[in-house]
Amino acid sequence: MTPHQFQYQVPAEEGEEATAAEVSASVHGSPASLSAALAAALLASAAAAVAERGHFAVAVSGGSVLDLLAEGLRGKNVDFSKWTVALADERLVSAESADSNLRAARAALPALFGAAADVVVPFTEVSGGTEGAATEFEGALRRLPASVLPRRAAGSEGGEGGDGDLPVFDAVVLGLGPDGHVASLFPNHPATAAASGRWVVPVEAAPKLPARRVSLSLPVLRAARDVLVAASGAGKASAVQRALEVQALPGACPAQMVRPLLSPASSASSSSSSPPSVRWMVDADAGSLLRPETWEDGKAWPRSAV
Numbered sequence: 056m057t058p059h060q061f062q063y064q065v066p067a068e069e070g071e072e073a074t075a076a077e078v079s080a081s082v083h084g085s086p087a088s089l090s091a092a093l094a095a096a097l098l099a100s101a102a103a104a105v106a107e108r109g110h111f112a113v114a115v116s117g118g119s120v121l122d123l124l125a126e127g128l129r130g131k132n133v134d135f136s137k138w139t140v141a142l143a144d145e146r147l148v149s150a151e152s153a154d155s156n157l158r159a160a161r162a163a164l165p166a167l168f169g170a171a172a173d174v175v176v177p178f179t180e181v182s183g184g185t186e187g188a189a190t191e192f193e194g195a196l197r198r199l200p201a202s203v204l205p206r207r208a209a210g211s212e213g214g215e216g217g218d219g220d221l222p223v224f225d226a227v228v229l230g231l232g233p234d235g236h237v238a239s240l241f242p243n244h245p246a247t248a249a250a251s252g253r254w255v256v257p258v259e260a261a262p263k264l265p266a267r268r269v270s271l272s273l274p275v276l277r278a279a280r281d282v283l284v285a286a287s288g289a290g291k292a293s294a295v296q297r298a299l300e301v302q303a304l305p306g307a308c309p310a311q312m313v314r315p316l317l318s319p320a321s322s323a324s325s326s327s328s329s330p331p332s333v334r335w336m337v338d339a340d341a342g343s344l345l346r347p348e349t350w351e352d353g354k355a356w357p358r359s360a361v
């Protein structure tokens with residue numbers, strides 16, 4: 056069955072070079088076809104990055120999206136030797152804990168984590184708290200050379216005191232929380248709004264346990280060339296509908312805030328040749344509350360005003 060496919064044009068914000076960027080959504084008939092499509096999208100992203108620059112840098116979040124991805128990659132013979140893999144977020148627990156995203160990711164995707172050129176371990180010490188862990192995670196990312204993890208100018212996203220650059224992951228794979236969170240960026244949480252120029256933000260008092268976490272910052276998610284947001288099951292239907300069809304109040308729906316970060320008008324962009332994109336991929340249950348018959352091509356993102 057051909058998935059339903061919708062596209063939004065993303066309007067440039069003040070100070071951005073007005074280039075094409077898009078948010079698309081596809082609804083797949085079953086969890087299995089969603090898995091297959093997610094894996095195919097990621098592999099196509101990887102092939103494009105390796106062809107263009109010889110390397111692929113990807114970040115993956117925790118939760119059920121790991122299993123979706125694993126299912127779609129099952130039986131595929133992929134050369135992961137030019138991949139660098141990081142987590143989009145991690146809980147502040149030891150890597151042996153059942154709550155560790157790194158542990159879950161290694162277990163779900165052993166071929167990837169076993170064969171990747173680099174696995175970015177977010178932190179080794181939990182005793183420094185979320186601040187220490189975020190600093191360690193960001194340091195590990197910053198130590199990767201630009202040939203592995205390209206950079207771009209942060210533009211207005213850098214905020215005060217930042218280094219003025221952002222990493223450009225070739226792809227980021229995100230799950231979706233029922234409250235509209237992505238990675239560990241939660242609704243109306245200060246970490247979601249942080250524009251301090253940080254690549255990794257500390258997260259205290261997350262509403263989903265474990266409460267202490269670290270997460271790639273919103274500007275980093277937005278700077279990625281290809282963001283894949285995947286959701287499966289009826290439990291995600293409301294969050295999918297709200298994120299895609301209802302303009303949220305500022306900070307209330309982090310998933311909706313992941314719109315492509317366009318190039319600052321005044322600076323050269325990264326070496327990427329394709330425009331950045333955010334692709335939502337959901338199965339029929341997760342997409343069951345969408346009303347695509349009311350959508351029109353070329354609608355602004357998201358489609359309705361408050």
Ligand code: 6PG
Binds near residue numbers: 116237263
């Ligand atoms: C985490 C995740 C988080 C997750 C969503 C969806 O560490 O908790 O990175 O963002 O992806 O909560 O998780 P489920 O698909 O398991 O509901």
